[in-house]
Amino acid sequence: MNTLATVTRYAAPLGLMDVLQVTILVLVAAGATGVVLVRDPVRQVIGLSVYGVLLAVLFLAFQAPDVTLSELTVGAVILPLLLVLTLAKVRRREE
Amino acid sequence: MTPAVRRWVFLAGAAGLAAFYLWGLTGLPGFGHYPGPYGDLINRIAVAQTKATGVVSAINFEYRGFDTLGEEFILFTAAIGVATVLRHLRGERERPARDEAIDRNVPAASDAVRMVSLILVGPTLLMGWFLTSHAQTSPSGGFQGGVVLATSFVLIYLAGEFLVFRRISPLDVTDAVGAVGAAGFAAVGLTAVAMGLPYLSNYLPLGSTPGAVSSSGTIALISFFVGIEVAAAFILIVSELLDQTLLFRQESR
Numbered sequence: 282m283n284t285l286a287t288v289t290r291y292a293a294p295l296g297l298m299d300v301l302q303v304t305i306l307v308l309v310a311a312g313a314t315g316v317v318l319v320r321d322p323v324r325q326v327i328g329l330s331v332y333g334v335l336l337a338v339l340f341l342a343f344q345a346p347d348v349t350l351s352e353l354t355v356g357a358v359i360l361p362l363l364l365v366l367t368l369a370k371v372r373r374r375e376e
Numbered sequence: 377m378t379p380a381v382r383r384w385v386f387l388a389g390a391a392g393l394a395a396f397y398l399w400g401l402t403g404l405p406g407f408g409h410y411p412g413p414y415g416d417l418i419n420r421i422a423v424a425q426t427k428a429t430g431v432v433s434a435i436n437f438e439y440r441g442f443d444t445l446g447e448e449f450i451l452f453t454a455a456i457g458v459a460t461v462l463r464h465l466r467g468e469r470e471r472p473a474r475d476e477a478i479d480r481n482v483p484a485a486s487d488a489v490r491m492v493s494l495i496l497v498g499p500t501l502l503m504g505w506f507l508t509s510h511a512q513t514s515p516s517g518g519f520q521g522g523v524v525l526a527t528s529f530v531l532i533y534l535a536g537e538f539l540v541f542r543r544i545s546p547l548d549v550t551d552a553v554g555a556v557g558a559a560g561f562a563a564v565g566l567t568a569v570a571m572g573l574p575y576l577s578n579y580l581p582l583g584s585t586p587g588a589v590s591s592s593g594t595i596a597l598i599s600f601f602v603g604i605e606v607a608a609a610f611i612l613i614v615s616e617l618l619d620q621t622l623l624f625r626q627e628s629r
Contacts (some may be wrong), residue, residue: 292513347433347517347520349515350507350515350516350517350520351519351520352522354520354523354527355523358523358527359523359527359610360525361616362530363416363617366618366620367617375392
């Protein structure tokens with residue numbers, strides 16, 4: 282049976298790149314969990330922005346610089362900005 | 377359905393999901409082992425065929441240019457949707473948000489935020505323009521460049537200069553630039569048809585040096601059009617939302 286472990290062939294003992302990739306994967310998982318666990322919307326948006334940066338670093342570590350740029354601009358800047366603006370609007374109506 | 381039954385239904389479903397998920401995982405190719413022929417093929421021929429060293433851009437604006445055209449119009453349509461939903465309705469009137477709280481004014485941007493924003497405007501604009509105009513040479517492209525260009529406009533707003541933001545990106549000009557960008561992409565394709573070539577064929581001279589800014593024919597041109605369209609679309613969306621935030625709308629009674 283083809284399990285992940287049998288097919289994966291590492292050329293050498295863990296290199297610097299492998300360490301970086303595993304580290305960033307763990308950080309992204311932690312970041313995503315953190316964004317979900319935070320309950321205050323404004324803090325959540327800030328967390329989402331940080332999570333966007335983490336994802337961008339993830340894509341960079343996996344050699345996809347194009348996706349890195351897209352994630353950095355959309356995930357870390359534009360999406361949080363739109364959410365913050367929406368929150369500001371909603372809060373004003375609630376006051 | 378009692379809570380106990382519900383729990384059993386959930387557990388059965390979760391077990392089934394876990395089983396199928398693990399089964400699926402066993403069939404995955406190994407980490408870093410790309411099984412498809414398409415990427416390998418593109419890697420071998422793209423630079424020679426398009427004279428673009430930004431192979432991702434070559435794929436986006438050439439090999440699958442038609443899909444990218446569709447994606448560009450998704451963003452275009454989304455911006456139109458935001459502008460339509462947030463339009464001024466008859467009977468709505470606006471007044472500045474500071475009227476809402478009599479005892480306090482809207483806090484002004486702090487000096488630190490103002491200064492950092494103003495310092496970043498120039499480099500951001502340059503970076504956006506660089507990304508937009510270098511799709512053919514390096515990992516970049518009209519989409520990323522356009523978003524960065526829009527960000528530089530937002531920085532001007534962050535610096536507390538809403539009026540300047542409005543003056544340098546009036547809504548009708550932004551609309552027009554977005555429309556020109558979207559139509560420009562489609563027009564590049566139609567020009568090819570008029571020349572008797574398939575839609576979106578690369579009809580411009582490719583140049584002889586792979587990786588030169590002037591090489592790659594229509595790839596650079598399409599990236600430019602995508603760049604201004606994306607920048608305009610995001611500026612439009614952000615300024616519509618800013619309108620909502622800064623101005624209080626009220627049904628006139």
